[in-house]
Structure formats: structure tokens, C-alpha cells
Amino acid sequence: MNRKRSNGASPSAPLVLEVDRVALSYPQAAGRTQVLGGVSLSVGAGEFVSLLGPSGSGKTTLLGLVGGLERPDSGRILVAGEPAGSRPGLAAYMPQQAALLPWRTVQGNIELALRIAGRSREEARRLAREGLERLGLERHARSYPQVLSGGMQQRVSFLRALLSPQPLMLLDEPFGALDALTRQEMQEWLLSLWEQDRRSVLLVTHSIEEALLLSDRILVLSSAPATIVRELAVPFGRPRRRQLWSESAFGELKEELYQALRRERGGSGEGRA
Amino acid sequence: MAGSGHRGPDRNEADGREAVRRDAAADGAASERAGAAADGAASERAGAAADGAASERAGAAANGAKSARARAGGRTRARLKAAWPPLAVLAALLLLWEAAVRLWGVEAWLMPSPGRILSDAWEARERLAGHAGATLSLTLLGFAGGSAAGFALAALLHLLPLVRAGVYPLLVLSQNVPIIALGPLLVIWFGFGLLPKLLLVMLVCFFPVCVAMLGGLRGADPALERYLRMIGAGRWRRFASLELPSSAPHLFSGLKLAASYSVTSAVVAEWIGSDRGLGYFMLLSSKGFKTSLVFAGVAIVVALSLLLVAAVAGAERLALRWRSERGGAA
Ligand SMILES: Nc1ncnc2c1ncn2[C@@H]1O[C@H](COP(=O)(O)OP(=O)(O)O)[C@@H](O)[C@H]1O
Ligand SMILES: [Mg+2]
Numbered sequence: 156m157n158r159k160r161s162n163g164a165s166p167s168a169p170l171v172l173e174v175d176r177v178a179l180s181y182p183q184a185a186g187r188t189q190v191l192g193g194v195s196l197s198v199g200a201g202e203f204v205s206l207l208g209p210s211g212s213g214k215t216t217l218l219g220l221v222g223g224l225e226r227p228d229s230g231r232i233l234v235a236g237e238p239a240g241s242r243p244g245l246a247a248y249m250p251q252q253a254a255l256l257p258w259r260t261v262q263g264n265i266e267l268a269l270r271i272a273g274r275s276r277e278e279a280r281r282l283a284r285e286g287l288e289r290l291g292l293e294r295h296a297r298s299y300p301q302v303l304s305g306g307m308q309q310r311v312s313f314l315r316a317l318l319s320p321q322p323l324m325l326l327d328e329p330f331g332a333l334d335a336l337t338r339q340e341m342q343e344w345l346l347s348l349w350e351q352d353r354r355s356v357l358l359v360t361h362s363i364e365e366a367l368l369l370s371d372r373i374l375v376l377s378s379a380p381a382t383i384v385r386e387l388a389v390p391f392g393r394p395r396r397r398q399l400w401s402e403s404a405f406g407e408l409k410e411e412l413y414q415a416l417r418r419e420r421g422g423s424g425e426g427r428a
Numbered sequence: 429m430a431g432s433g434h435r436g437p438d439r440n441e442a443d444g445r446e447a448v449r450r451d452a453a454a455d456g457a458a459s460e461r462a463g464a465a466a467d468g469a470a471s472e473r474a475g476a477a478a479d480g481a482a483s484e485r486a487g488a489a490a491n492g493a494k495s496a497r498a499r500a501g502g503r504t505r506a507r508l509k510a511a512w513p514p515l516a517v518l519a520a521l522l523l524l525w526e527a528a529v530r531l532w533g534v535e536a537w538l539m540p541s542p543g544r545i546l547s548d549a550w551e552a553r554e555r556l557a558g559h560a561g562a563t564l565s566l567t568l569l570g571f572a573g574g575s576a577a578g579f580a581l582a583a584l585l586h587l588l589p590l591v592r593a594g595v596y597p598l599l600v601l602s603q604n605v606p607i608i609a610l611g612p613l614l615v616i617w618f619g620f621g622l623l624p625k626l627l628l629v630m631l632v633c634f635f636p637v638c639v640a641m642l643g644g645l646r647g648a649d650p651a652l653e654r655y656l657r658m659i660g661a662g663r664w665r666r667f668a669s670l671e672l673p674s675s676a677p678h679l680f681s682g683l684k685l686a687a688s689y690s691v692t693s694a695v696v697a698e699w700i701g702s703d704r705g706l707g708y709f710m711l712l713s714s715k716g717f718k719t720s721l722v723f724a725g726v727a728i729v730v731a732l733s734l735l736l737v738a739a740v741a742g743a744e745r746l747a748l749r750w751r752s753e754r755g756g757a758a
Binding site: 258 | 651652654655656657658659660661662665669670673674676748750751
């Protein structure tokens with residue numbers, strides 16, 4: 156499989172995530188269903204990689220394996236050099252739902268994640284407060300998450316992952332539940348934040364534009380059993396702006412990815428353009 | 429523009445597992461509400477309804493401390509508003525009772541008038557207070573001990589799933605045993621001291637708390653559970669930070685049930701074997717045809733029961749403040 160890396164990370168930089176021929180199946184009524192059929196991918200230090208795939212192709216399952224929730228049937232996953240699951244909490248995580256505890260304030264939720272990541276109580280409090288200030292969210296620090304809008308909840312959820320010390324961040328369709336306008340705002344917000352301190356990111360999405368706008372590299376996952384069927388280096392420089400959307404190269408890449416995805420949907424050609 | 433919001437039918441099918449999780453999360457609030465509705469006391473339900481109305485109204489107000497104060501004020505006002513009609517009916521019934529007893533000249537040993545009950549109770553106030561004190565301490569001890577034991581066992585069983593699988597069905601079944609009927613047995617085993625009475629009240633309080641708590645510990649949002657596991661939260665951390673707080677509404681339903689049973693069971697325990705307490709006092713008074721004092725005893729039992737349930741409800745409101753912080757898009 157082509158593992159050439161592009162802008163974002165130099166080839167000699169250590170890999171923050173290495174997924175090597177990972178396969179996984181689940182028991183079903185008759186036998187087992189193969190969900191992952193030998194997936195290989197890598198994320199370099201400071202690289203933003205997007206995983207694009209049809210729904211149900213096993214993206215969330217793959218992130219679960221990276222996070223050590225389950226073991227693969229075969230294959231190998233190394234997170235910052237350590238086997239996945241060898242130690243809890245090898246990667247920071249931002250799920251599709253904000254996953255904020257409703258009985259903790261925004262500040263309290265961030266503190267909890269930092270405590271789990273091994274920070275002391277005082278450190279967690281200070282880091283959370285500073286982070287909220289840096290992102291201009293300090294006026295929400297003492298609010299309970301359920302009074303915040305969906306977009307605001309996702310900002311808090313992202314900040315929580317951003318403040319966690321792990322070198323790798325896993326983002327699972329972070330904006331999938333937001334309306335179109337909020338989603339665009341959030342993408343630009345995340346883009347500018349990420350470009351400030353380039354963490355290694357593996358982003359799962361089913362939005363082609365989102366992947367093109369944010370990533371250094373895009374991997375297309377086939378439908379189950381999932382494998383990487385297409386890899387594409389995104390040629391746009393950084394810092395990026397949404398104006399990319401109107402460039403012709405953007406349109407061509409979008410069309411290319413769209414065709415690749417459509418083939419993976421079994422050619423049903425459900426309109427997305 | 430493409431890229432969001434489009435959900436074809438195949439997506440819905442393929443993402444079924446996640447959709448279920450999402451639904452479960454969305455239903456969380458609803459099931460909590462259902463849990464609250466399962467509470468025994470009707471007055472409690474009326475109170476909750478009044479709360480709802482108040483917080484809705486306050487939800488329209490601006491954010492910040494100002495709205496918090498407005499919400500609290502609105503809630504008190506709503507509660508007062510909801511309280512006066514039943515109070516008026518109660519007063520009318522008492523007046524009717526007084527009038528009927530006087531009109532037909534019913535004898536006091538058969539049916540004393542409210543006024544007579546009051547004056548007799550005032551005369552016997554010292555004895556009444558002493559016995560009420562004894563019943564109250566028995567109730568509080570039994571309630572605290574039984575609830576603590578129920579809480580502890582529920583937590584333990586939850587952390588030992590295999591043991592839980594064996595014990596939980598029996599616990600649920602045991603709720604059908606009228607525990608008060610065990611009173612005479614306890615007297616045979618433990619004599620007439622404090623112990624058998626305390627055990628009885630504790631047993632009565634233990635089961636509702638334990639069963640409610642076990643259900644609640646299971647009810648944690650799976651999406652939150654998955655998140656915490658992903659970022660490396662261990663078993664104890666997930667228990668303390670997720671399962672325990674998310675079971676709090678269930679715990680309080682159990683505590684309210686236990687509170688409303690506890691005074692009654694203390695009185696019954698005192699009937700079975702005691703030389704003090706309201707149960708003993710009422711039994712003695714009824715044997716001496718001092719009906720007005722029996723009524724006075726009943727009134728105090730009702731008052732103690734209401735006080736205890738109200739105290740638990742107050743603790744619940746305090747502990748679950750975050751739930752009244754609703755508003756905005758969720
Ligand atoms: N624990 C499980 N047991 C059985 N099947 C599962 C389990 N987890 C995931 N699957 C199946 O694996 C497939 C991939 O799921 P998922 O990773 O959530 O897809 P995606 O995130 O790409 O939409 C789905 O068909 C799903 O039903
Ligand atoms: Mg998914």
C-alpha cells in the first residue's frame with residue numbers, strides 16, 4: 156500500500172500512529188461479519204490525516220481499536236510507539252456527540268479529562284482555565300453543558316481533547332451532528348486553532364469538503380470489510396482559508412474523492428454533490 | 429451545499445448502533461423524568477410539576493445570576509400557588525368534621541372533634557413529645573442505616589457483575605415480601621430491645637434504596653462510558669465520575685420511598701414490642717378508649733412522614749441542581 160507522506164511531516168519524523176494490516180470481525184447470527192479487512196495507515200508527527208468512508212464502513216470501530224477498547228483479530232497498532240491497549244488513554248479523543256457530563260460544569264468536564272490523563276488537581280484547574288481563556292470561552296466556564304448550543308458543546312469537547320497531553324488526537328465525525336452553517340464555522344475555527352499548534356490528528360468524516368479543507372492527507376475507506384482504497388495528498392498550502400472552495404483544483408479533487416466514495420457505496424450513487 | 433445534514437436511508441441502517449446510542453442519550457432525560465413519576469407521593473409529583481412550570485418560565489429569562497434568582501423566586505411563588513387549594517379543602521373538611529360532631533353530639537371516645545383532639549393533645553403534650561422523639565430517633569436511625577446498607581450493597585453488586593446476576597433477581601422478588609410481617613420473628617430472635625425494631629426499619633428502607641440504586645448504576649449513558657474508556661478512565665474512575673452521579677436520580681427515588689415507609693414501619697415495630705414511641709402510645713390510648721390521643725398520634729405520624737420525605741426531596745433538589753439548568757439547544 157502506498158504510504159507516501161506529504162506536506163505536514165518530514166519523512167524522517169517518527170510516526171504517531173501506525174496501523175498495520177488490522178482486521179476485525181464481529182460474531183453474527185450466521186458466522187461472523189468482517190468489519191475491517193486489513194487496514195493499514197499511518198499518521199506522522201504534526202500531520203492532519205482524514206479518514207473518509209461511507210457510513211457503517213468501520214471508522215468508529217477503527218478508532219476504538221486505536222483507543223484500545225478492543226483488540227483486532229490480526230494486525231498491529233502502534234500509538235506513539237506503544238501497542239494500542241497496552242496502557243489506557245494513549246490518544247486524545249473527541250467523539251461525535253460532545254460527551255460532556257451533564258452534572259459537571261464546562262470547567263469541571265475539562266478538568267476531569269485532564270485528571271484522567273494524569274494531571275494533578277491544581278494543574279488541571281489551571282490548564283482548563285487558561286485553555287478556556289485562550290479560546291474566548293471563559294464566560295461558559297461555570298455553565299452546565301446542556302445550556303450550551305451544540306456548536307459550543309463541540310468547541311468545549313475539542314478544547315478538552317486539545318488540552319490532553321497525548322500527541323495523537325482522534326476526532327470522530329466531530330461536526331456530524333451540527334447544522335450546515337455551524338459546521339462551516341466550526342471547521343474554520345478548528346483549522347485556525349490546529350494551525351497554531353499542529354498536533355497529530357486522525358479525523359473521521361464523511362464530508363469531502365471538510366476533509367479537503369482540513370487535512371494534509373486523505374484516506375478513503377471501502378465499505379465493509381474496510382480497507383484503504385485511495386490515498387490522496389492535499390496540495391494546498393497553509394494557513395488555509397475557506398476561499399479554497401472556489402479554486403478549480405479544489406473542485407477537481409472533490410470530484411475525484413466523490414467518485415471514489417460513490418464506488419464504495421456500491422454505485423448506488425446517492426446524490427451528495 | 430453538500431457536506432452536511434444529508435442522511436440517506438442506508439446511512440440510518442448502517443449507523444444503527446450509533447443511532448441507538450444517540451437515542452439512549454436523548455432518552456436519558458425522559459427516563460429520569462419517568463423515574464421521578466414512579467415516586468409514590470402524589471404531593472411530590474405536584475411539586476415537580478410546579479417546578480417544571482417555574483423553570484420553563486424562568487428559562488425564557490436572561491442568563492446569569494439574575495435569572496437564577498428569578499427562577500428561585502418563581503419556583504417559590506408557583507409552589508405557594510399550588511399549595512393553597514388543597515390547604516383550603518383540608519380546612520373545609522376539618523370545619524365540617526367539627527360541625528358534624530357538635531351537631532349530632534357524637535361521643536368523644538367514638539369520634540372526637542378536631543378541637544377536642546387539639547386540647548387533649550395539648551394536655552398530654554409532654555408525653556406525646558417524648559414518644560414522638562423516640563419514634564423519630566428510631567425512624568432516623570433505621571432510615572440512615574438501611575439506606576446506607578442499600579447504597580453500599582448496590583455499589584458492591586454493581587462492581588461484581590457475576591454476583592449481581594445471581595442476587596439482583598432475588599432482590600427484586602423480595603420487594604413483594606411484606607417486611608413488616610417479619611416483626612414478630614425479629615422479636616423472637618432479638619427480644620424486646622431497640623435491636624429488633626431498628627432491624628425492621630432498616631430492612632424496610634434497605635430494599636427500595638438498593639433496587640433503585642442498582643437500576644440507576646446500570647443506566648449510565650453508553651456514549652459517555654465509551655468516551656471515558658477511550659481517554660483511559662479506569663473502572664473506579666468510571667464508577668465514581670459517571671455511574672454514581674448518573675444513578676443519583678434513582679437513588680433519590682429509592683430514598684423517598686424509604687422515607688415514606690420508614691415512619692410507618694417504626695410505628696408498627698413499636699406496636700409489636702416496645703414500651704415507648706408513638707406506636708406504643710397509640711396502642712395504649714386505644715386500649716383506654718382515649719380516642720382523641722390516638723388521633724393525635726396519627727397526626728404526628730403523618731407530620732413526621734411528610735417532614736422526612738420533604739427533607740429528602742430538598743436534599744435531592746440541592747444535589748441535582750444541574751438538572752434544573754436547562755435551556756438553549758441541547
Ligand atoms: N460491537 C459490535 N458488534 C457487532 N457489530 C458491530 C459492533 N461494532 C460495530 N459493529 C458493526 O461494524 C460496522 C461498522 O461500524 P462503525 O465503525 O460504527 O461504522 P462507521 O463509524 O464507519 O459509520 C457496522 O456495520 C456495525 O454494525
Ligand atoms: Mg461512526
